[in-house]
Amino acid sequence: LAKTLPPRLLRFFAKFPPSPLLQKPPVPRSRIPTAEAELPTTTTTITTPPDPNAPALGSWSTDPPLDSEPSAEDQEPPYHNPFLPKKNHATGRWYGPRFGLRQQADLVKLASKHGVLELLPYTTKHPAEKERRRVERGLRVKGTGEGQKVKGKLWERTLKGRLEMRRKAMVQMPGMVQEWKQKGHGRGWRKWPKG
Numbered sequence: 001l002a003k004t005l006p007p008r009l010l011r012f013f014a015k016f017p018p019s020p021l022l023q024k025p026p027v028p029r030s031r032i033p034t035a036e037a038e039l040p041t042t043t044t045t046i047t048t049p050p051d052p053n054a055p056a057l058g059s060w061s062t063d064p065p066l067d068s069e070p071s072a073e074d075q076e077p078p079y080h081n082p083f084l085p086k087k088n089h090a091t092g093r094w095y096g097p098r099f100g101l102r103q104q105a106d107l108v109k110l111a112s113k114h115g116v117l118e119l120l121p122y123t124t125k126h127p128a129e130k131e132r133r134r135v136e137r138g139l140r141v142k143g144t145g146e147g148q149k150v151k152g153k154l155w156e157r158t159l160k161g162r163l164e165m166r167r168k169a170m171v172q173m174p175g176m177v178q179e180w181k182q183k184g185h186g187r188g189w190r191k192w193p194k195g
Helices: 007-015 101-114 127-137 159-171 173-182
Strands: 042-047 057-062 086-088 093-095
Touching: 007 101, 159 173
Parallel strands: none
Antiparallel strands: 042 057, 086 093
16 A cells, blocks of 8 residues: 555655554453452542541442453544644644645545545545535525525616516517507607616
8 A cells, every 4th residue: 555655645654654553453461360360450449538527438440351452543643633733831832733724635635546535634624524514514605594695796686676677568568569659659758668
């Protein structure tokens, strides 16, 4: 797979390896049948409240089984996501992402072209994230919401009324032609059509 990827993606994955590649293979733990290994380990913690008359509070915890390993999704990579801004907690200053939005989009396009899109860290340019945000926010075009109107140009706003006027004039046209002929082809004519 690595031989087919373009150099730009190879450099990106060299600097920021994906989580599945960072996961170490689980080391098999052998169970030795000894007296210590067969007994479950439990830890008891008893805390005394400040009031001496109150009963003591206790919590019991059992160690996790030996064969449980954190999954790849639970493990955080050792580096910060290069697509997100980062905050320096000592100074409180924010630093921008290592890759700008245009570079993120280019990397996402390359990764989707080569079928390694799921190996990239989270970004707002990921097609699934774009689709989720579009569904969540809607089209975000003014006038497409409930009870909204688009202002439009003047000719767009008055188009409906002008078309209705034309329709009425066309319906009355035979009577108007007849009246025109009776009055002498325009002499004394006052009803010039408008619109």
